[in-house]
Amino acid sequence: MGDFLVTCLQAATPIWLAALAGMYAQRAGVVHLGLEGLLVSGAFAATATAVGTGSIVLALAAAVAVNLVLSALFWVLTTYFKANVMIVGLGLSLTAAGATGYALVVVFGSEAAIRSPIGLPRPFDGLSGPLAPLGDLSIVTFAAVVLSWFAWWSIRRTRAGLRLSACGSDPFAAKSAGVPVERYRLAALLIGGFLCALAGAELSLAQVQSFSDGISQGRGYLAFAAVLLGGVAPVGVSVASLFFGLAAALGIQSQVDFNDALPPQFVLMAPYVVTIVAISVTALANRRRGRQQTVIMERTL
Amino acid sequence: GCASTSGQAGQAQDAADGKTVALVTPQKAGDNGPTDNLVAGLDRLKEAGYTTRFVAATDPSSHESTLRSLAQAGTSVIVVSFSEFIQPIKAVAPEFPDTRFVHIYADPYKPTIPNVQTVVFDTRAPSYLAGVLAATVSKTGVIGFVGGTAIPPLYADFHAFEAGAKATRSDISIKSAYVGSFGDPVKGQQIAQTMFNNKVDVILAYAGGSSLGVVRAADQAGAHVIYDNAETPETAGSVIAVASQHYGDTMARNVLTIPAGTWKAGEIVAGLAEDGTFLKPAAQLDSVKQGAAEVRAAFETVEDVKTKIINGAVDVPFNTEAG
Amino acid sequence: MIPRRSPIRPATRDGATLTCAGVSVDFGGFRALSDVTATFPAGQVHAVVGQNGAGKTTLSRVMAGLVTPAAGTVQVGDRLLPGGNVSEARRNGVELVHQHFALPPDFTVAECFELFNGEQGTVGAFSRAGLTRRAADLLAGAGAEVAPDAVIGRLPVETLQAVEIARALASCPKVLILDEPTAVLPPPAMRGLFDRLRRLAADGMCVIVVLHKMREVFGVADTACALRAGRLVLEPTPIGELDPATLSRAVVGDVTVEAAGTTPEPATSAPVELEVRELGARSGAHDASAADVSLRIRQGEIVGVAGVEGNGQRSLVEAIVGVTGVRSGSIAIGGTDVSAAPVRERRARGLRVIPFERNVEGVSLSSALWENHAAMDGGRGAFLITPQALKRRCQEALRRWKVSYRSVDQQTGNLSGGNVQKTILAREITDGLRVLVAAHPTRGLDIAAASDVRGALVRAAEAGAAVLVVSADLEEMFEVCHRVLVMLGGRVVATFERPFDAEPVGAAMVGGGGG
Amino acid sequence: MRRLLGDGRVAEAVRPIVVVALSLLLAVGVFGLSGYPVAGIVGGAVEGSVGSAAAWTQTLRWAIPLLIIALGVGITFQAGYFNVGAQGQMYAGAIGALAVGLALRDGPAIVVVPLALATGVALGALWALVPGVLRTRLGADEVVTSLMMNFIAVLLLEWICVGPLKNQDGSGQAATTDMLPAAFRISDGSGVSPLMLGICAVLVIAAVALRSRTRMGLEIRIVGRNPVMAEWMGIRSSRVGLLVFGLGGATAGLAGAVEVFGPLGSLRAGFSPQMGFMAVIVALVAALGPVRTLVAALFFGALRAATLYLPVVNDLPLAGLDMLNGMVALWITVSAVPVILARRAARRTQGAATVAAPVEKPVEKEAVGEHG
């Protein structure tokens, strides 16, 4: 059981952090479809640096730095150049996938996976007894717990969080309150870049200690789904991400236990089907509660 | 076609000498597995004086056009790998009778196409042997199979693995799972970890790039892995054996029969007997924390069964259905 | 709705004089304001008037730091404000109450207060309890009866205005600017608001109000100034030196505004065109359900529905139009029951509508004029169309309605509010019109445009249509309607016939007796 | 969620060209900087896309499915729905068409082929109607659901190819289905035939007609820009929503069917993995206009042909070309160019303006598509 929960948490962690990133962005009024790209770029930067320097601190720093730059680019394109948010997000994901594969060849001479000599620290490694499974969790998973609390606190209990939310809820109102809307959006995207850097590092350095082309395998899109599923709220998004972790772990467990019963393709479909069902149920519930989306007048300044 | 650039002209020149070879694979290089193995074979041809080109054609709908472009560009030998290329070869090869095609790992064409040679790799036999090995060294009596994507060749490998294990130890229990991708080591790790948590202590990893995750999980769990890729320093400590294929060598050998004049179309078999496929103890077996000696001992049984397979005393099942 | 009682909050900070010097604003090459210079002394109520699109909102926004002027400065007391900086403007005591309110719809009232009035530039952790307590205090102080944890998106407009004013006053401004605050208010609430503004000015605050109606200007202001096409054509002038005629002329220029006149009584034998019987319907969270509403309108008759916004008018109109389902009762057009008929069928029977929010329900701002016009046969008509013919039809209609536009291919959003409203009239008042439902037909329109619209309603009735007008503007209704119903809490609580008297009608609107 | 997809105004024709050219330059610059021969790459790209009759065939071969899908995607976007599920819809269509083709493999081509294509169209539409119904009836976000439907379709296709319709030749290890009878094929392996070009021509004409000559096209645009107003005018926006989801899915399904009955001849797991997304880019580059979609599809078809040809003559890693496609998507909706141009134009005409300047995105969901 403990082992199972650990697998859930491991599967959930990258999605969780990326979903928190998406949540910050969407709260600030930016629909973030670039999460997938930021996961890949974070994973690549972290691993490449770990390979080059052997330092986990530098690896994390590099991942954060690269993702901050990409997030700033996202902001510039959507804000200053008024590019469509969703296309830029998808474009960012596609570019990051291509660019990391390309960089593998250019920097490391082949498309082969690069292997890091070091991994992320595991704070509870070596525990015995019932808590032993915790030893398998990397520091980023624990960070995710703390960061999701921080996300809740910063959004729900601080004025800065209120201002950030105002930017998404009604940018004109936010501006009227003296909130520098674009700067808050940049801040939200940068926070997101940081979170995705951690998520990317978790992907590549927590367990497998290697980066290979396309390592994120659509987890960024699941994170985006978690943002919507969780109602763009910190707690909801965390619950949704953990739910995806659970779904992944259950998928694995059911393959291991009954692989003969069902073609593997159908088991692999499960998380996607579950997402569709969950999104629909949430939407239906919102509709029942009368929380319909209304057309909001966009007042220009 | 056209030959406007100098590169083109150069190629045409080489083609006249029969000295250009192109390798087309359905996966990108870098898996440290079959594709890299083939690319290594290509490098040997380069040393042998060939002009070489490697094309990763990851989109199945581009296979035909890629083959056609290569043939039109005057490539003298086109090597393709895996069964994805069966239909494209059937379509393209007859159009270019002067181009030789070598198909690595596929069923032979019936009827034979005069300019196509098929190298049939029997990966079932090493899978069967892996089952023997796993069942012999397993302490828990539970062994696992981790596949990349759920496709017929892997189903066949799984059934052979299962048969080998059952034949060795009738009470053995076998778990299997597919990652859904040959490039998701993260999920490979989670699957293996789950298997190890469910009493599995030996896994046959047939998951290409995802197999690395299986190795990482085995390191954690102190379990054993039969690996499908080339060994690296990271695989020390948990990989007890390698079940793989000499794709590159076989390919180079067969292409080199062309200048030697001994090339023939039709079917070439590369199996256990031909050393095209194999199961062998890991080079770094000594670094395995526990049970290196047992593994070595088990290999006596394995060698025994191998002989029986080669001389037909043991029948390896061939079943490409799921389940 | 909750009537506002004693507005007890005093200005605890001295007011300040606001001065605009040479303010010009460009919107991508379009000059919305040119060289506006005006001084608004503290301790007075200043009215700003002007036609739609004259630049009133733009001027307010420049003063509040929301729009960066291309040239010119704004000064509060002796402090020069940096252009286009809301925080600085607010720090120096300038607060703006928006025409359409600027409160995030997902926020609670308490969160809005924190958003606007928490200290600027700090992270500022807070507790929920503290937030609610502070909000409750502020609301009580402002005399607004709203729960602090009510969600903005579900509050009726009038309450929103109360919240917005409360949040503006919460920071004790020196200058309070209100952009068309009366557009959404019924007469009693308006009087309350004016009393309050006068008191704030008496306490020393500089109050600037954007208004459209002469009566309002003369009822509340100490000075008035007028904008026309971005220029200040009348400097802030003491109200005593002005009369309505002079001011109107300043607003509209030399155009003469014709009164709509009184509609002739329809024949009592005229057939009933629209009949609503014991209707029950609900439009959404923002409005009361219509309950047991019955009304009959004959050909040539104009019936008004008065009421404070949110009392079921929207439910009624949406049920008649067909965008909201009928829960009970029935609706008949020209004697045929249409209770279950879809919108397009009702329109086919001659139902036309001027909706509540022209930019939401009336037109698509980013569509071309001809596309909006062609939407008139929504869901009906031939499968194949000829754009040229539709454009010609649109062109003719817009010409007839004297819409000022450049080309029928132009984006509708480029027109001013009044012209947008006219494009809707041009689309809706056409051949085959039998029932016209007009919701707030003149809201936010300037004198000239409003009078055009009223004239159109009257002419439609004269031509034999049954007209239902929903409005909060009693003056307007008394001018054009034959009968006025008052809705409260979703029910028709009173009916008035000509000649009208504002007192009882206003009283009925707030539940104080009926007729 | 309704969104703005660019504001489609001034210099709309110029923007995509500039953006695409800049992306190409940037990509070639990156290739050059990392040591690949720029001249060889550019030469190879030109040669592989337009340098010969074979190259032109390749360009057309890739332009055809892109065009077919992008026409439908454009319609869906015009109505304000951001359906990114074309990939899955294409697979659904391909599966349906092939299943019919194989089931009736002994039937006459003149009957079976139209029936199979129609089945592909229907299945594509059905696949699209899942997110469509969830969106219009429940309000479930169509971006997420259509994306998830893609993942599901990939696995479904894989299952079809290794399970129920698996090709049993030899040892049965190919993840592919049986080949269709040659008589059923609407093109050879080159993927271009008069019939297919005819289908494309019909579709472009139909899309142009739908857009500018039918009431439906008008109503789609109105719903896309203001669904509330549409309802008040008697247009049932949820029906229009279902219709455009269906149309988008139908064209994607047709593209899948055409792929199978044309160049492929059988189903292969994971074929054309980027087609759906590329079609989205094509539609956006073309600002949703059908004729421009044709031009854009040809361009991206050429790019794809070049991309596939380059490895034949160069050692450029495949990932580099993915990067190029990504960069095009990254900049494609950037409106700096028109903003600057508009400012110029405005400055020139300043003073003459009597009516207000252009409105910038007045309603949240406004403005999918172009104007005029």
Ligand SMILES: Nc1ncnc2c1ncn2[C@@H]1O[C@H](COP(=O)(O)OP(=O)(O)OP(=O)(O)O)[C@@H](O)[C@H]1O
């Ligand atoms: N963001 C903007 N971009 C371009 N033009 C604008 C913008 N905002 C306002 N305008 C134009 O500036 C002019 C002045 O607008 P403003 O909102 O100040 O008018 P107003 O006097 O408040 O009108 P109303 O009585 O309708 O509220 C109008 O013609 C309007 O079209």
Ligand SMILES: Nc1ncnc2c1ncn2[C@@H]1O[C@H](COP(=O)(O)OP(=O)(O)OP(=O)(O)O)[C@@H](O)[C@H]1O
């Ligand atoms: N982005 C914009 N570009 C051009 N004109 C604009 C823009 N935003 C608003 N306007 C114009 O500015 C003026 C003021 O807009 P506002 O939102 O106050 O609506 P309005 O016209 O006053 O109508 P109402 O008050 O009835 O809603 C209008 O003339 C409107 O057409």
Ligand SMILES: [Mg+2]
């Ligand atoms: Mg205004």
Ligand SMILES: [Mg+2]
């Ligand atoms: Mg107005």
